[in-house]
Amino acid sequence: MKKTHKIDFSSDWNLAPAPESTTHFKLKDTYDLFINGKFVAPKSGKYFDTINPANEKVLAKVAEANEADIDLAVKAARKAYDTIWSKLSGKERGKYIYRIARIIQERAREFAVVETLNGGKAIRESRDVDVPLAAAHFFYYAGWADKLEYAFPNRKPKALGVAGQIIPWNFPLLMGAWKIAPALAAGNTVVIKSSETTPLTLYLLAEVIQEAGLPAGVVNIVSGAGLTGSHIVNHPDVNKIAFTGSTAVGKIIMKAIAGTPKKSTMELGGKAANIIFEDAALDQAVEGIVNGIFFNQGHVCCAGSRLYVQESVFDVVVQKLKDRMNSLNVGDPLDKNTDIGAINSKKQLDTISKYIEIGKSEGAEMYQPTCDLPSKGFWCRPTIFTKVSQSNRISQEEIFGPVLAIQTFRTVDEVIEKANNTPYGLSAGVWTDKGSKIFNMTSQLRAGVVWANTFNKFDPASPFGGYKESGFGREGGLHGLEPYLKFE
Amino acid sequence: MSRIEVLKTYKIYIGGSFPRTESGRYYPLIVNKKTVANMCLSSVKDFRNAVVAARNAQGGWSHKTAYNRNQILYRIAEVLEGRKAQFVEELELQGISKAKAQQEVDLSIDRLIYYAGWCDKYTQLFSTVNPVSGSFFNFSAPEPTGVVAVFAPQQSSLLGLVTQIASIIAGGNTCVVLASEQLALCAVTFAEVLATSDVPGGVVNILTGNQTELLTQFAAHKDVNAILYCGKDADMIAKIQDLAIENLKRVVLREDGDYFDDKHESPYLIFDFQETKTTWHPIEVIAGAGSGY
Numbered sequence: 001m002k003k004t005h006k007i008d009f010s011s012d013w014n015l016a017p018a019p020e021s022t023t024h025f026k027l028k029d030t031y032d033l034f035i036n037g038k039f040v041a042p043k044s045g046k047y048f049d050t051i052n053p054a055n056e057k058v059l060a061k062v063a064e065a066n067e068a069d070i071d072l073a074v075k076a077a078r079k080a081y082d083t084i085w086s087k088l089s090g091k092e093r094g095k096y097i098y099r100i101a102r103i104i105q106e107r108a109r110e111f112a113v114v115e116t117l118n119g120g121k122a123i124r125e126s127r128d129v130d131v132p133l134a135a136a137h138f139f140y141y142a143g144w145a146d147k148l149e150y151a152f153p154n155r156k157p158k159a160l161g162v163a164g165q166i167i168p169w170n171f172p173l174l175m176g177a178w179k180i181a182p183a184l185a186a187g188n189t190v191v192i193k194s195s196e197t198t199p200l201t202l203y204l205l206a207e208v209i210q211e212a213g214l215p216a217g218v219v220n221i222v223s224g225a226g227l228t229g230s231h232i233v234n235h236p237d238v239n240k241i242a243f244t245g246s247t248a249v250g251k252i253i254m255k256a257i258a259g260t261p262k263k264s265t266m267e268l269g270g271k272a273a274n275i276i277f278e279d280a281a282l283d284q285a286v287e288g289i290v291n292g293i294f295f296n297q298g299h300v301c302c303a304g305s306r307l308y309v310q311e312s313v314f315d316v317v318v319q320k321l322k323d324r325m326n327s328l329n330v331g332d333p334l335d336k337n338t339d340i341g342a343i344n345s346k347k348q349l350d351t352i353s354k355y356i357e358i359g360k361s362e363g364a365e366m367y368q369p370t371c372d373l374p375s376k377g378f379w380c381r382p383t384i385f386t387k388v389s390q391s392n393r394i395s396q397e398e399i400f401g402p403v404l405a406i407q408t409f410r411t412v413d414e415v416i417e418k419a420n421n422t423p424y425g426l427s428a429g430v431w432t433d434k435g436s437k438i439f440n441m442t443s444q445l446r447a448g449v450v451w452a453n454t455f456n457k458f459d460p461a462s463p464f465g466g467y468k469e470s471g472f473g474r475e476g477g478l479h480g481l482e483p484y485l486k487f488e
Numbered sequence: 489m490s491r492i493e494v495l496k497t498y499k500i501y502i503g504g505s506f507p508r509t510e511s512g513r514y515y516p517l518i519v520n521k522k523t524v525a526n527m528c529l530s531s532v533k534d535f536r537n538a539v540v541a542a543r544n545a546q547g548g549w550s551h552k553t554a555y556n557r558n559q560i561l562y563r564i565a566e567v568l569e570g571r572k573a574q575f576v577e578e579l580e581l582q583g584i585s586k587a588k589a590q591q592e593v594d595l596s597i598d599r600l601i602y603y604a605g606w607c608d609k610y611t612q613l614f615s616t617v618n619p620v621s622g623s624f625f626n627f628s629a630p631e632p633t634g635v636v637a638v639f640a641p642q643q644s645s646l647l648g649l650v651t652q653i654a655s656i657i658a659g660g661n662t663c664v665v666l667a668s669e670q671l672a673l674c675a676v677t678f679a680e681v682l683a684t685s686d687v688p689g690g691v692v693n694i695l696t697g698n699q700t701e702l703l704t705q706f707a708a709h710k711d712v713n714a715i716l717y718c719g720k721d722a723d724m725i726a727k728i729q730d731l732a733i734e735n736l737k738r739v740v741l742r743e744d745g746d747y748f749d750d751k752h753e754s755p756y757l758i759f760d761f762q763e764t765k766t767t768w769h770p771i772e773v774i775a776g777a778g779s780g781y
Contacts, residue, residue, distance in 0.1 A: 136621065153613075155756070247736075254733045259726025266736070423735065442767045443631075452769040459620035463628045467763050468713070469736045474764050477618055479628065487756075 015329070018336040020123045025110040027117075030061040031199065033069055033223070034206035036076035037216025043068040048223075050199055053120035054333050054342040054377040062199045065222035070191070070231035073220040077162045077189040078237055080217030085189050086159060090146030097145060097184055099212035100205075101138035104131065104177075107208065111201055115173055116333045118200040120342030120378070121296050123334050133458060134177035137476075140460035141181035144481060148186065151478040157485040159187030160263060161239035164232040166253075167202075168245045169195035169344055170299040170400075176202050178475045179242050180219060181460075186484035188240070189218045193232055196225040197345045233257060240264065240484065244301075246398070247424070247469050265473025265483040267301070267465055269398040270426030273419035274304030274455065275409075275441065278312045280431035284453070286320045289404070292429060292455040294328065294340055294382050298402035299348070301470075302427035304455055306395050307384075307406045308415050314408050318386060325382050326369045340402060343378040352380050352401030359385045359394040364405070390418060398424070412440065420446045425467030429455045448474070498672070500528045500696060501679035503541030504689020510534050515698070517672060519583045527672050530697035532705045535664065538693035539711050542635045542662040545690030550632045550660035554608035560686045561604030561658060565597045567685040571677075572597075575646060578673045582645055595748060596650040602753050603654035610659065610755045614762065625771050630762035632660035633738055634713030637706040639699055641718040645671035647747040649678060652716060653692055655757040661714070664693045666706070672696045699724070707731035714738035714761055 030047060032039040044066035049058045065073070085093070104111060108131045115126040148157045163183045167175035172194060183190050194202040206221045222228060226249070233241055233256050243253055244267040257264060274292045276285045292304025309317045333341030343349040360366055364385040373379040380402055388395050388405040395405040409415040419428060428447040430438055442450045448466045451457060458464065463479035465471060473483045499506040511531035516523040528534075549557075568575070572593050579589035615629040636656050641648030645668060656663045667675030679694045695702075703724065707715055708731040715737050717728055725741060732739045740760045 154754075251733050251736070254736075255730060258729035258733065259722065268736075438769065442765075448763065448765060450765060450767045452767060454624065454768055454770050457620075457622070457624060457626075457768050459618065459622065459624075459626070462618040462620050462626050462768075463616075463764050463766050465764065467765075471736065472738055477616060477628065479616070479764050 015337045017332070019332065019334045020113055020116075020127075020336060022113055022117070022334070025113070027060050027114070027200070031063060031203045031223075033063045033065055033073070034203065034221040035069070035073045036220065037210065037214075039206070042066070043072070048196070050118060050197065052117050053344055054374070056376050059117060060200065062203075062223050064224045065193070065228045065231070067231045069222060070228065070235060073191045073222055074162060074164075074235045074237050076217035077191050077220055080215055081161055081189040084215045085218050086187060090148065090187070093184060093187065094142045094145035096212060096214050097138050097142035097181060100208055100214070101135050101142060103208045103211055104135040104138065104205075107204070108132070108135070111173060111204060113334070114204060115201050116341070119169065119172065119198045120333050120344050122338045122341040123336055124338065125296060130171055130174045133460070134173045137174075137177040137181045137460040141185040144182075144478070145185040148481065148485070151481055152485070152487065155487040157186070157487060160484060160486055161188060162237060163188045163190050163240045163242060163484065164235065164238040165190060165192040165242045166229045166232065166245065167192065167195060169198040170296060170301075172198040173201040173205065175244055176205055178244075182475070182480045183242070183484050184218065186481055188484055191220045191222065191232055191238070193229050194221065194223045196223070199223040230256065238262065242483070243267070247471075250471060263483065265475070266471035267473070267475060268426075268469065268471035269424060270301045270303070270466065270470050271306055271396070271398050271422050271424045272302055272304045272427040272429065272447065273306045273308055273445070274429035275308045275415055275419060275431065276310060276313065276317055277430075277432035277434075277437065278310040279433045280453075281433060282313060282317060282320060285431040286317065286324050288429060288431060288453070288455045289321055290324055290328070293404040294402050295456050297340055297343055297380070299344055299400055300456065302449060302456065304429050305399060305404060306419075307404055308409050308418060309406060311408045311410050318406065321384065322367055322369070325384070328369065328382055330371050330379065330381060331374055340382060343380050343401065346378055348400065349378040349380060352399060352403060355394055355397070355399045355401070355403060356383060359388075359392070359403070359405070362392045362394065364388045364392060364394065390421065396422065412437070416441070416444050423469040426470035427451070496525070498525055498527050498676045498696070500530055500534060501676070501683070501692070501694040502534065502538045503544070503693065504683060506679070506683070509697075510537070517670060519581065524581050525673060527676075527696040530666070530695035530702065532702065534695055535702055535705050536709070538664040538695060539635060539709055541690035541693055542664050543711055545688055546632075546634055546662045548688060549657070549662055549691045554611065557658065557660065558604050558607035561600055561607060561654065563685045564681060564687060565600035565604065567681045568593075568597050568600065571681060574677060575674055578677060579645060582671050582673055591748070592647050596647050599647070599651055599753065600654050603658040603758070606755050606758055607658050610758045613755055614759055614764075618766070623771050624768050626766065626768045628764050628766040630659070630759065631765050633761045633763055634661060635711060636661050636663040636714045636716060636761055637709065637712045638663050638665040638716045639706065639718060640665050640667050640675070641744040641747070642668045642670070643744050644668065644747050646674040646678065648718065648744070649675055651747055651752045652718065652742075656716070656761055657691055659758040659761050661761050662691045664695065664712075666699060666702060667694055667696050669698060703727060704731060707737070708734055710735045712737060714740060716740045716742065718742045719744045
């Protein structure tokens with residue numbers, strides 16, 4: 001009998017706690033709306049609690065914007081556009097955006113900790129991914145502000161006016177940067193709504209914007225749930241809607257603006273296929289699987305949530321994956337050793353749990369590593385399902401959590417057909433050592449972003465966005481400027 | 489004894505052949521109160537058949553080499569050049585002066601050649617190699633959106649139709665086109681040009697009929713990836729935008745204007761029906777590598 005050797009991760013890998021400190025800043029008790037350059041109490045008179053999903057403690061009260069608040073924000077943005085921002089040269093606009101980038105870097109640690117406190121994500125990720133990438137987006141687009149004519153040869157670019165932007169709860173600061181930076185570079189003013197569960201870092205960004213001396217009204221920040229968002233979408237003086245979120249909500253927004261002159265971009269859901277060929281470097285591929293589905297607790301629209309493993313290496317890949325899952329630390333997001341933090345909200349945990357039950361009832365085989373979970377807060381063990389079929393709901397529907405559906409394949413044609421057999425088309429991954437196979441695969445996969453021998457990589461210089469029902473328009477790169485401009 | 493004229497039967501064009509409409513109905517084309525021809529009144533079923541043909545042709549067409557697509561578009565122009573007289577005659581029959589008709593046919597040929605030339609160039613124009621901050625090679629390139637449903641311009645019989653079709657197929661898409669309702673003659677004859685000019689069957693499908701009758705299917709069909717509407721009818725536009733949401737069709741609106749204008753020659757019109765795909769691959773460490781120049 002063949003002997004198997006396995007590293008025992010459970011024996012002496014008990015890492016001492018290494019929590020990031022939270023003493024270098026103080027959260028305010030309440031966060032008011034940021035309208036026309038000032039923090040103002042909401043006309044709605046309403047505030048909601050925002051909590052730390054890792055321990056369910058209230059972090060702060062946040063103002064909820066109603067129709068009157070949104071109207072004030074849009075008016076401020078319009079006035080700023082008409083009187084200042086549209087008259088400013090690209091060079092000067094760019095300098096403001098550079099300032100924002102620099103101040104984010106200076107306050108990076110504060111941003112990272114607050115992002116983790118409010119969202120439940122591991123500090124390792126907010127510190128190394130969210131915050132540096134957010135700063136990088138402002139840096140990248142700052143430089144475009146005075147070079148727009150080069151981006152679109154033979155056309156005359158002009159700003160659209162007021163951009164209404166709605167961002168999701170999974171990467172609040174980063175999504176804010178993705179939306180605000182290109183909008184400002186193109187010469188628009190902004191009304192942006194944070195998500196209902198993770199509003200705090202956007203208000204830190206408001207402080208940065210104040211500190212940078214941006215003219216009042218150029219960026220306005222509001223909070224609330226879907227109803228607040230609908231007031232932005234329906235406001236007659238908004239020229240463009242930029243939305244990141246679920247496909248279902250994206251469709252509701254598009255219904256609301258059908259027949260109006262409002263422009264839109266939609267970054268919607270996904271169900272990415274991550275494809276492992278037998279000739280891939282399997283250990284690296286397993287890292288890619290882990291990064292693909294467990295990054296940010298799987299709260300990622302482009303997460304590699306459908307895994308296709310070539311039949312000949314299925315057993316070994318799944319075994320390696322299970323071993324690797326046993327080495328993941330689930331727990332306190334502020335701990336620098338933590339790999340998987342808290343699920344963002346009770347509601348989201350319920351959704352994920354529902355899908356795990358669906359997976360089991362559909363006959364798929366579930367595996368979760370044994371690990372202790374904190375008693376308070378919202379937690380979900382990393383979960384994989386094998387014996388999944390193409391029609392199972394866990395391989396068709398977006399779960400937005402650390403749940404992976406694994407299937408096998410034999411031939412290239414088969415896996416392309418399976419991978420493309422979804423209404424979504426946001427991202428995909430391919431793992432093989434063979435260059436010709438990579439190019440064949442990456443050109444045939446119907447998805448806006450394709451990672452070969454890597455996964456979940458983002459960069460401000462790189463366009464991101466979907467095919468099919470994953471939405472339209474691109475963010476990042478010069479492709480990300482076009483949706484904020486019109487041409488004569 | 490004088491010869492009895494043979495009247496042409498106008499049919500529709502689906503998947504490279506010329507069926508009669510499934511509906512078994514027709515409508516008259518009337519110029520100056522006189523019926524000049526009877527046209528097929530295409531049904532929803534005709535449209536569905538055309539979408540199936542367009543979908544089947546899509547993979548093959550988009551995977552042809554750009555050089556080959558360039559030549560095929562040029563070939564359409566060549567065949568059209570050879571049948572100039574017929575188109576001039578048909579345009580005149582639809583009430584256009586001879587001089588203007590000649591201009592329109594000439595420009596239609598030239599416009600096909602214009603777009604033929606873009607086939608193997610627009611990708612270079614809209615592609616980028618992205619300088620990402622890490623050890624990755626990362627590039628973005630346009631890819632065809634897929635099957636495009638087209639409401640052709642109502643005011644232009646040939647030139648508008650040719651312009652829209654050329655900009656769509658140059659980018660590797662296939663299409664199902666509803667011709668101008670009252671200026672439909674040239675559309676059918678243009679289908680004959682396509683059929684004899686190396687364009688694979690199904691790449692372009694041309695129906696005749698009524699916009700209002702087919703609107704719902706055009707905008708709602710789940711296997712259509714994009715819809716082009718040429719016109720200003722606010723009601724139509726709202727309906728199209730609303731119905732297209734179901735599968736997030738790309739909705740492109742263009743005016744039904746003067747197709748003699750140069751603005752109808754632009755690579756950005758090709759780009760309207762393109763998706764941008766970004767591909768990442770690791771490279772060995774760049775910064776800090778030991779070797780160098």
